[in-house]
Amino acid sequence: NHVTARAHIKANLKTYRFFDNVWQFMLENVNFKLPPSGTGPQGGTADVSCARAKVVCVNAALLEDPTVAANTGAGPSGEAEGVKQEIQ
Template identity: 40%
Template sequence: MRHSTTVISQRKRSFLMLRSIGLALTDTLDDLISEERIHPQLAMKILGNFDQAITEALQKNVKSRLQFKGSLDTYRFCDEVWTFLIKNVTFKMDNGSVSVQADKVKIVSCNARRPGEGQ
């Protein structure tokens, strides 16, 4: 069963908006560095704070769980980052009301804690 396009497009818009905000921030910081108005170290600190704020907001505000099933095509672990390429994937929300299918999905995963932080 395919999911209704309205809910999918709403979720897509939310993701694209978050992605757009991150890209706009990066572009703005690049401009400020080019104009020598800030140092690259400050830009990196700002991006780190942005990532942390987004992670905390998602942890606090997203309550749904998602299950997915598919065929693992490729996986790799490099520089503390896992990358999984999965084919023929079906995603299901925890209440079973939503089911979305995709031919290919790439999942990139890293530890939420920085190296050296406590458990």
């Protein structure tokens, strides 16, 4: 269940927040550049652009060990939400 991926993100940072061990980044004029993966006709670099994007990040250790989440105050029940990425 481990995914290794890399991307280059170029954007204007509109706002950011850090609350309960969760980072939120609101981006504008976003360009995601994904490096080539594999060979073949689809193996080139992928560029994805959008007007706005929201990136939400959570420490993976909080998801794997509930005692870490309880000790860090990662929410009212001590549980952290998963890593979410959504493009609006």
